[in-house]
Amino acid sequence: MEKHATLQYVLCNQTKGHTYLFKLRQTTKVRRQIERLERTAAAWSDVGAGWQGTEAGLQLPGWTRQRRCVFLRRRADRSAPSPALPASTEFEFVQVLDQDPCYEYIVLVTNTDHPLAALARLYRERADCENVFDEIKNQWGWAGFVTQDLRRCRILARLIALLYNWWNIFTRLAQPDRHLEAVTSRPLLLHAVGRLVNTARRKIVRLTSTHAMADRIQLVLTRIGEFFNRRMAIAEQLTQEAVWAIILSVAFRVWLKGKALHPIAEGNQTLLALTS
Numbered sequence: 001m002e003k004h005a006t007l008q009y010v011l012c013n014q015t016k017g018h019t020y021l022f023k024l025r026q027t028t029k030v031r032r033q034i035e036r037l038e039r040t041a042a043a044w045s046d047v048g049a050g051w052q053g054t055e056a057g058l059q060l061p062g063w064t065r066q067r068r069c070v071f072l073r074r075r076a077d078r079s080a081p082s083p084a085l086p087a088s089t090e091f092e093f094v095q096v097l098d099q100d101p102c103y104e105y106i107v108l109v110t111n112t113d114h115p116l117a118a119l120a121r122l123y124r125e126r127a128d129c130e131n132v133f134d135e136i137k138n139q140w141g142w143a144g145f146v147t148q149d150l151r152r153c154r155i156l157a158r159l160i161a162l163l164y165n166w167w168n169i170f171t172r173l174a175q176p177d178r179h180l181e182a183v184t185s186r187p188l189l190l191h192a193v194g195r196l197v198n199t200a201r202r203k204i205v206r207l208t209s210t211h212a213m214a215d216r217i218q219l220v221l222t223r224i225g226e227f228f229n230r231r232m233a234i235a236e237q238l239t240q241e242a243v244w245a246i247i248l249s250v251a252f253r254v255w256l257k258g259k260a261l262h263p264i265a266e267g268n269q270t271l272l273a274l275t276s
């Protein structure tokens with residue numbers, strides 16, 4: 001309800017200069033428009049990531065006039081089993097119509113003049129951001145705290161955000177080419193039986209993983225351990241910001257495309273910037 005109430009609020013206050021891009025629920029009228037576009041062989045153009053797009057004017061109940069609606073479709077494989085997701089999740093993002101060829105659809109409404117490819121990309125990036133918040137809330141406990149003390153809420157929220165960032169940096173060292181969510185990465189890299197061994201005045205912690213991928217986990221953790229050991233050998237010669245620049249450059253080397261970060265001073269703050 002909150003999402004649709006926000007949509008109605010923004011549409012009613014368009015005269016105040018709001019620009020918007022929302023996804024529409026595929027109600028009866030929206031579905032009829034999709035079927036009409038398919039029957040009339042509308043011009044569908046490529047908008048990236050396997051999606052095709054077209055647009056049409058549509059006026060839904062409660063709207064004062066027609067608005068620009070963007071219709072996106074993508075081939076769907078009928079033979080592939082659908083993932084075990086709640087019905088609400090399946091309905092929120094796409095809906096498949098009974099036709100041949102089989103497509104899944106997303107319908108957007110906007111008041112901008114951006115081309116179809118730009119709108120499709122904007123919505124995909126918005127969905128990526130929402131996935132991050134969904135992960136923090138459902139897998140890290142950032143869903144609310146049982147207290148009305150604002151200061152304590154802020155402290156807890158910042159601690160969770162800090163741990164989330166640290167864990168993502170750690171998992172990027174293990175798997176630099178993709179994001180690993182906590183629901184899979186924590187059992188993968190944390191679940192192990194530890195034993196403390198005292199030998200030759202040294203204390204050694206031996207870890208035994210019970211995961212089916214124990215051999216690969218050992219290789220990954222060994223590689224990360226060697227990386228940090230090398231950093232420790234030269235850490236005394238570097239500032240804290242320089243050490244972080246090295247760690248982040250390695251963790252996010254896919255995003256940075258091999259470029260290195262280096263610390264720069266700006267006023268009383270130390271920032272990280274790409275080397276030229």
